[in-house]
Amino acid sequence: MSNIISFEDEKKLYRVYSEYLRNKFQTKVYKLPISLNITCPNRDGSKAYGGCIFCTAEGGSFENLSNKLSVKEQIEQNKINITKNHKATKFIAYFQNFSNTYMPLDKFKKNIINAIEEDVVGINISTRPDLIFDDYMKFLKDVKDEYNLEITVELGLQSSNDETLKILNRCHTTNDYIDACETLSKYGIRKAAHLILDLPWDSLDDVYNDAKLINMTKTDEVKLHSLYIMEGTKIAKMYKAGEFKLLNREDYVDRVEIFLTHIKDDIIIQRLVGRSDEEGTIHCNWGESWWRIKDSILEQMKRKSNYQGKYFKEDDFYG
Template sequence: MIYYPFSDYLKHHYGEKVYKLPIALPVTCPNRDGTRGTNGCTFCGEIGAGYENLPSSMTISEQIANNKAHIVPKYKAKKFISYLQNFTNTYMPIEKLVQCATEAVQDKDIVALYIATRPDCISEYYLSRLNAIKKQYNIDICIELGLQTVNYKSLKKINRGHSLAEFIDAVLQIKQYNMLTCAHIILDLPWDDMDDVIENAKIMSALKLDQVKLHALYIIKNTKMADDYLHDKIKLISLDDYKKRVITFLEYLSSDIVLQRLIGRAPAENTLFSNWHTGWWKIRDEIITEMEKNNLYQGKLCNYLNGPALKKFDPYN
């Protein structure tokens, strides 16, 4: 296995193909409303990440029904994941979150609830209430944490509003409730190098994350990063370098961590730069081809955990 793709995990875990149904809620972010900051992350646009979402003015049930109506005939899908995707989906009063989460799992074909949020919007009380929903409806819950990088200096540069510590704290808390964890990571931030790529993989492996979602850096129109890009204040890496970073990341990443994706996508009308004007599927296939050709695979260099300096004393080594 070159790497552990999300599709394989879903088929193994649920016995068939499972599709995500994106859901937009009328929420914001503590890094926008003044709680942690006012201008948001430098790369984040006004609509967040939900480019393909239906309007948040629609009810959750309406969004699920509409998305199913599109996906079922096309992919013959029978099972689905409700995905609270846009902005920070645990950043609301707890009773409102419980109401939204409960509505998102009412459909009989929903097998899991995935919730995108920030590391500083996780608490034991919120997790305990979500855990009650998990048990009541017998579903999986995955908390997707936007991290972007383990480099705390880069986190400051993108005005992330939290550090690596909050991410570690959130992961440890989520694991106490037997929920799945996923990290969103940008491998090509302008201030990160290959050492940061490797450290990203090492931290994910050491924390025993369940899933990781990679994407290349988009330059979204009308953002602080777009202004820096237009004024040559930041330099982007080449496509070849990005592919090298993904391959290196995978080599150092524990083989049992699921990759939701190796690269994402954003519509051209919203971006100044996205994926080197190349289809995401083409980039993914080129990464796989390169790894196959050179006998590279996920976890090949994951030899740094569990006291590697002591291995020379192991009589069974």
């Protein structure tokens, strides 16, 4: 089945990540996921145990290679996998799972240096808002300047509601996110936020606050997720016990539309909806493919003559 919205129309509705990369690097750019043998402070007891209630033992993506492989081995194998089907020439090394600044500085430096290759144009580092340290960011700035790389730190914000963050066992606050963005800005590092827009404990007011927080902190990029529930997680036990009710598909579509129309029009959207491994999934995207959900969002926005930034106001402050 063909998409309802053409790519040309899609680009009129929001700032598409792939188009941003193509314009910047003059070719299509592919992310190379990297998995390290690390953890998070809400897993190892320094802040809590068990990790985020939605997180599996793998700590993130289900598509990564084994973390027993070195950084360079993962990069090379992922390049081979991608170039089987695509004429890929430029890549972003993406440190994806767990908290990739939660390690000694010398180990962090080694991982970043090992990701630098001639055809790698950028490095993305996924971590928590409370794990942004000056000496780590100073090193990233030096790497950015020396190798002419685009460096982006992807922060797991998830929600702007501190009470929801407690339920999720995130063990950080929105103030941590604000502080992290200030530090990243000081060193010229791009800021990306991960948000789950259909958390059962968040209201529409929280979605508006999400947008205000993203605007206020001058966040450069956003990656949106719908909530998914995997076997073996704390949230799976809560769901089976009837402790919360899932939002429906239409709620998610509406929330994404509200969020997009209230953020600045220059913020890059990495994606509108996530996906999970079919094996072990209890709930993801209401049993539909991710692109059907995406099409529904775009079709609704087009039908209502909405677009990213339509209702953005400079004086619409967070809090």
